Amino acid sequence: MRQFSIGEQAFDEDASELRARLEQAYAERLRPLCRCKDPPLPMYIARVDGLHLIKRMPLSGRDHDPSCPSYEPPYELSGLGSLMGNAIQIDASGKALLKLDFPLTKKGARTPSASSPEASEAALRNETKKLSLRAVLHYLWEAGELTEWRASWTGKRGWGRVRTSLIDAASQMITRSGPLSDIFFVPEVFHQEDREGIAIRRATALTPAHASGPGPRKLMVSVAEIKAFAPARGGQKIAVRHLPFPLMIEEGTWKRLSARYETELELWRSSEDFHLIMIATFGISGAGIASIEEIAMMVVNENWxxxxxxxxxxxxxxxSRLKQKSTKGLRFNLSREQPVVSVTMPEQRPAPVALFIVPPGASGDYEKALAEMIEARPEITAWVWRVAEGEMPQLP
Incomplete structure (x- = not known):
């Protein structure tokens, strides 16, 4: 069982008095310490669905003891490894400083940039100095612990919980323009009985996106679930779940988007159980129209x-049927031409297991890079499914 220190006091994870102490520590901005190692490791307190929960600091999972629930395998197995210390830097307070390769302001007419397929593929190959828009989405998902799953969570993760986790994750991130949370918008779950309150909170949250006179216009960053695409004059409009108005996108941007994310769109359309998640920079014109500047997408399953x-x-x-925790690996800035761990099973004994999927037609360079990745981590057991060779091998 985990133990935490808060101030001069120590608590078992299931101690009845811990809940009240967490509420007090949250108000006082105190950091709990996880005592799985000596010296103890700093954590932070998040408020989720009215409860105060202890969460690990960004990218600190591998510093915990392997027996600790906060442990995560090394991030070098995913696309995150090449970004640490470059595009993502952790300061003394535990905040993540992000270097972005997309603008958070708009100057005059929009010009195609990372939205084009060619530019996107180049940016998503070996870039380590800045985060692409997709990489920010992946980092929010990872920092929000939304890549983790175990069977006991079935039916307990809906958009409300996803939203809270994303907002908590964004609160630990800073861009050159300031705290990401200042310009971060995730639609609130709509409830008919609270429609007026939701509308007021939404209007307040979207204030920074509104045009305010001449000069460069500030943009906001939104993560949301796409409900549908529909034609519009000179472009497309994107219907977003829990949002009463569409987001507009220019025709040229839409064509580039469709080409760049053809695989994600095909997967999403294949099952009603899947969700299509977008991250976008956007602004709201003087006429009140919300328009997307840049956008990236990913598809998630029924467990998000x-x-x-x-x-x-x-x-x-x-x-998903196992009691053991599994953790999804993400690409961040890496292209599909490079291997990353598909899933890790950190609680597997005698050693954590890394599961890799080799796609059909993988090149010799892909296989070589995979072998080097596995050899570099002898403390982790590798499981490999080469799709071209047949059915999925037996799981560990």
């Missing part, structure tokens, strides 16, 4: 776990 192929979804489906 991201996946990039139907084979990976089959693996996630098998793992």
């Amino acid at each position: 776990i991201p996946f990039e192929s139907i084979h990976e979804q089959h693996l996630l489906e098998r793992l």
Whole structure:
């Protein structure tokens, strides 16, 4: 059982008095310490659904003892490894300083940039100095612990919980323009009985996105679930769940988006159980129209776990029935031409297990990079499914 220190006091994880102490520590901005190691490791307190929960600091999972629930395998197995210390820097307070490769202001007419397929593929290959828009979405998902799953959570993760986790994650991130939370918007779950309160909170949250006279206009960053696409004059409009108005997107941007995310769109359309998640920079004109500047997307399953192929979804489906925790690996800035861990099983004994999926037609360079990745982590057991060779191997 985990133990935490808060101030001069120590608590077992299930201590009845811990809840009241967490509420007090949250108000006082105190950091709990996880005592799985000596010296203890700093954590932070998040408020989720009215409860105060202890969560690990950004990217500190591998510092915990392997027997601790906060432990995570090394981030070098995913696309996060190449970004640490470059595009993502953790300061003394535990905040993550993000270097972005997309603008948070708009100057005059929009010009195509990372939205084009060619530019996107180049940016998503080996870039380590800045975060693409997709990489920010992946980092929010990872920092919000939305990549983790175990069978006991079935039916307990809806958009409300996803939203809270994303907002908590964003509160630990800073951009060159300031705290990400200042410009971060995630639609609130709509409840008819609270429609007026939701409308007021939404209007307040969207204030920074409104045009305010001449000069560069500030943009906001939104993460939301896409409900549908529909034609509009000169472009497309995106209907977003829990949002009463669409987001507009220019025709040229829409064509580039469709080409860049053809796989994600195909997967999303294949099952009603899947969700399409977008991250976008956007602004609101003087006429009150919300328009997207840049956008990236990913598809997630019914448990809100991201996946990039139907084979990976089959693996996630098998793992979702297990009591053990599984953690999804994400690409961040890496292209599909480079291997990343699909899923890790950190609680597996005698050693954590890293599960890799080799897609059909993988090149020799892909296989070489995978072998080097596995050899670099002898403390972790590798499981490999080469799709071209047949059915999924037996799970550990």
